[in-house]
Amino acid sequence: MINAVIVMNDQGKPRLVKFYTFQTVEKQQQLIRSIYGVLCSRANNVSNFIKVDSLFGNDARLVYKAFATLYFIFVFDSSENELAMLDLMQVFVETLDKCFHNVCELDLVFNFNKVHTILDEIILGGQVLETSTSEVVRAVEEISKMEKNANSIMLGPSISGWSSR
Amino acid sequence: MAGGPSLMDSLFQRSLEDLIKGIRQQTGAAESTTFISKSVDEIRREIKSTDPQTKTIALQKLTYLHSLHAVDMSWAAFHSIELSSSTVFHSKRAGYLAASISFNPSTDVILLLTHQLRKDLSSANPHEVSLALQTLSSICTADLARDLTPELFTLLNSNKSFVKKKAIATVLRVFELYPDAVRVCFKRLVENLENSDVNVVSSVVGVFCELACKDPRSYLPLAPEFYRILVDSRNNWLLIKVLKIFAKLAPLEPRLGKRVVEPICEHLRRTVAKSLAFECVKTIVTGLMQYESAVKLAIEKIREFLMEDDPNLKYLGLQALAAIAPMFLGAVVENKEVVIKSLSDEDVNIKLEALKLVMAMVSEDNVAEICRVLISYALKSDPDFCNEILGSILSTCSRNYYEIIIDFDWYVSLLGEMARVPHCQKGEEIENQLVDIGMRVRDVRPVLVRVGRELLIDPALLGNYFFHRILSAAAWVSGEYVEFSKNPFELMEALLQPRTNLLPPSIRAVYIHSTFKILTFCAYSYFFPDETISSLTSGVADSVKNGGFPESSDLASSVAYGELDEGFNPRMLHESLKDDSVNKGKNKITDLDHSAQDSLVGMVNIVEATLGPLVGSHDVEIQDRVKNVLGLIELIRQEIHGSLVPKGELKASEVVRVMYNAFSEELGPVSLSAQERVPLPDGLELKENLTDLEAICGDFRVPVLSSFSLEKPRSLEMDAITVSDHQHEEDHEPSNESTSLLIEHRKRHGLYYLPSEEREKVPNDYPPANDISVQNKANDEEKDLVKLTEQSLVPKKKPTAKPRPVVVKLDDGDAIRIDQKKLELKDDQISGAVRDVLLGNEAVASSSRTDKSDKSSSRRSGKDTSMPLESNVDLTNEESSGLGNKNSRKNKHRSHGKEKSHRSSRKVGGESDQKDKPKSSHPHGRHKLRQKADGTVNVAAQSPVIPDFLL
Structure with missing residues (x-):
């Protein structure tokens, strides 16, 4: 299964943190720091895998990829295929790209909830659910529509503008 | 912060976006911490609002802060539950998201969520169901699992695959926490393997993949279903998971392997997806090694991976190769060029895998050459990788009692050489092996002493922290096997050199103890020259007699005499001067004896001069041992000067002999379980309260060594002897007694120690170890290594110069007993x-x-x-x-x-x-x-x- 999905920027600031096995936030922050420490030390053009047995227990692997200023990180165990995880990361990034039209770090910064929605459509409880970008985008759009409708019904037009985030 | 939320709070509430902007505007860490804590205060007010929208935003902000800034939100658990029951989807989602991110199994209000989850699981809105499922899968507890199993059971039959696939993924968590749910849901789960929606099937297979990891055997009956998917499906995600399952099942049922091997090969030939190809290779490598054609195909694919430029594929290819290596070493040898080239790859992952593969190619014929090349790699790589190399050499060579080592002289020299690699941090391992080999391999001891000497006499090494453990081993070896030393005086100087004060006390204690052993040895050689010669063949006695000491003793002697000259220890100065004059006055002894005596006296003086000041050391260990040495010196002096021994007391030389004999007792490796197997003697009361005794013996308790475990048995015995020796300097009885007790003990429990054979005669002209210092001029080490490994498979039996020495193994005791693996x-x-x-x-x-x-x-x-x-x-x-x-x-x-x-x-x-x-x-x-x-x-x-x- 997938243990965690983390997105952080090249300064080590987390932008998305999702653990599929319970960890306290303090532990999460600590793990993120250790991962960042390792990522920094790696050159470009090297393989995308890191051994993380010491951080996540036996059998754990980590795959990361740098997109512009962001590191995307998946932590998983032996029931997942390493290359498939890279593909899944690609799916995730493409979906983000479609949802935010040329996604950049700021999109992730300011759309905390939406990013979680997108991720939840792709992975649930550490299991891969959906690998088709268009399916995910459709579901996410449906959800956004529902939220907007609900908001407008409840609040009326005046406030909905600045509370829709 | 106190007080309820006002309308103003609602109207001018900061949105999540405002909060984020605010945080981003803070420059320093301190400012943002203050800002965040101020925001949390705001949130605390806002979240109590009766306006659902205000509450929702407050919770969203808090969730954000919790997730990315590690702010505690356990206090808001109830608000999450409250919002999750909202009819507004937006608020419900905020509530559920907060719950799924922040709840943990110990959240006390978690059960209050049961009802809402149940309601939402049965909702007609698929997105509401989906929210509930997401939350359940993150925060599931045994109670929730039990209570919500019926709803999940229904959802497994849902006609919307959007919901169904999520329900299936959630079921996995529920199974883990509430195994009885299996009885309810399993059947429907299996049915979904037939579903027309590939995502649903994929989820089910994913669940089975996880389950099969834990106990594959239970899922063998489902093999036909998986087989159908393997043959029919063209979805790579699905196939990968099915392959994972078959990798688990195939080893359990040979006929299954026979059945699936062809489809798997078919996929491997057909697919263009690297992930699927890699999974096929992995499946073959883990579960289908007996099908040669499949393995061949897999090796072909691996080779393709290795040829790729993509470092990921190369890395994974090397990994797969490592998995295949134990059974098909040929596959590694075929690809050795790539493997060895990878040793100097810039990617540390690839380097490590390559190193693993190189080590897999090591055999007893090529170990020396491979190690030589690897050491030269180690010398030029970064510290981490350097230590990886050293570590794998150490572990490979020591595997199974140094199985692949034939020439121990070479190996011991290699250990010495490894110690000198600049980045070496493997001191502890090298220390253990040096001592271990010393005890297990009798024939190598002369070389061991030589290597130890080389390490000890280099004052530069003392300054390197990582080196101390190795020096400790070298010192111990030199003391224990001093009879093989060409020049004990030189060793003594090395052990006493001034820079030893850089050593930590525990290791210094080892040094001093070795001094003690060497001194005993020299005194014995002096007092009983005939016995020494007859019992030892190395010309040690001669060297003692000829006094190899004074000439080469620039370092230690100058220091020692320097101290004397400065009057550092006036009493001693006086004494030694007196001694000299006394000596000169005597003409009874022959010239030869005279010079031997001179050298012994010189040694004694140096030891005394150097160690004397340490009597006041704060470290008990050092103090104790120094006192032992000084006590011995006192005895030797008496004997040399022929001072009159009162009647009834033993001559000092006899004491020396006793002590020498005690030291000559062979130390062997001791089985880990030896202690347990010693039967409890009658009358031994282990549980009685010994506080009374402590009060009596408090003054001279034997300090427990912690630093140097291998030495422990010996040094404790030693202490027992020497302490008592010290207590009654003139009286040898106790030491004699403990020695004989020791001998008797060994005789009785011979099983648990090594049989103490007769000391073998070691020829003086022992053949030197392979001269590895001969520098290979060939720059191209890679080619070198390729050539070497080429030979590794050809079992060439070149006549070795000398047979492999006996390596002492204990029948069973060394093996670590592995407990039966217990399933959870x-x-x-x-x-x-x-x-x-x-x-x-x-x-x-x-x-x-x-x-x-x-x-x-x-x-x-x-x-x-x-x-x-x-x-x-x-x-x-x-x-x-x-x-x-x-x-x-x-x-x-x-x-x-x-x-x-x-x-x-x-x-x-x-x-x-x-x-x-x-x-x-x-x-x-x-x-x-x-x-x-x-x-x-x-x-x-x-x-x-x-x-x-x-x-």
């Missing part, structure tokens, strides 16, 4: 339940904890009971879905073909299933039948699990 209870429960469901014997397993041994028979009984049993036939078949289907399939296979019969049996099952309530009780007759089977077919284990499918 929960897993066991799941598997038990799965087996029950698959094999249709629910009635028996109400306890949900089926015994493992029960498995085979129950499986058998499941088969037995699939005979027509009136109206329960369909039910039974359906329950034991995998097996039942198979049986029905078998029946119809010949006439209708597989697919069709399969479907038809499904259909029947599907109908009956509607009536099937969770936890339905089962016909009595079957239960009985099963028990009968239990009694009879217990032995017919494992064999007929999936027979029809395989034949």
